[in-house]
Amino acid sequence: MNPTRKRRLVVISLILVAVVVAAALTVLALQQNITYxxxxxxxxxxxxxxxxxxxxxxxxxxxxxxxxxxxxxxxxxxxxxxxxxxxxxxxxxxxxxxxxxxxxxxxxxxxxxxxxxxxxxxxxxxxxxxxxxxxxxxxxxxxxxxxxxxxxx
Missing domain, CATH: 2.40.50.140 (Nucleic acid-binding proteins)
Known part of the structure; x- marks a missing residue:
């Protein structure tokens, strides 16, 4: 794998991890604020x-x-x-x-x-x-x- 592809893969992986963490924190915050x-x-x-x-x-x-x-x-x-x-x-x-x-x-x-x-x-x-x-x-x-x-x- 050449260095350019490797860099793209790392950047895309970091973006995906950030999106997953942001979604998890959003869901957690919403669950704590729900009043039934x-x-x-x-x-x-x-x-x-x-x-x-x-x-x-x-x-x-x-x-x-x-x-x-x-x-x-x-x-x-x-x-x-x-x-x-x-x-x-x-x-x-x-x-x-x-x-x-x-x-x-x-x-x-x-x-x-x-x-x-x-x-x-x-x-x-x-x-x-x-x-x-x-x-x-x-x-x-x-x-x-x-x-x-x-x-x-």
Whole structure:
């Protein structure tokens, strides 16, 4: 093999190695930043990896909002009709946040409580991803059915 071909082979090999390393680093960075959406049932079933950052979707349970008088800390319960999960958030809540409203919160589990770093209230179906919209619609239907059942006397 002559020196010119050898040099070309080395340069091409180095370029290929650089491309593979860049692709591997990109995939690794993307995997660390992905946040999956789970419902309270899935969280309680143990489908969420320990200490993982994820999104919790569902509805704010009626009568569950508790605001601290001296800080921006707010506690509420997110339900999907089958299970409930306590959520704690410190910060300013969106204007559309209220009871019986669909929410998506981002954060981590702290024991049996979800500590949210971000709270998103449902705005309009046009702006909601399809999987989130389906999960919220299912939660709304379950919630409406459970409240419309008459109480046993």
């Amino acid at each position: 959406l789970y419902t309270p049932v899935e969280v309680q079933a143990g489908k969420v990896p320990a200490d993982a950052r994820f999104r919790l979707g569902g509805m704010v349970k009626a009568g569950s909002i508790q605001r601290a008088g001296d800080s921006l800390k707010t506690g509420f319960v997110v339900t999907d009709g089958d299970a409930e999960l306590d959520v704690e958030y410190t910060g300013i809540l969106p204007d559309l946040f209220r009871e019986k409203q669909s929410v998506v919160t981002t954060g981590r589990m702290d024991g049996k409580r979800f500590v949210a770093t971000e709270v998103l209230a449902k705005h309009d179906e046009n702006y909601v991803p399809r999987d989130v919209a389906e999960a919220m619609a299912k939660a709304h239907k379950k919630h409406e059915v459970s409240e419309s059942k008459p109480a046993a006397q």
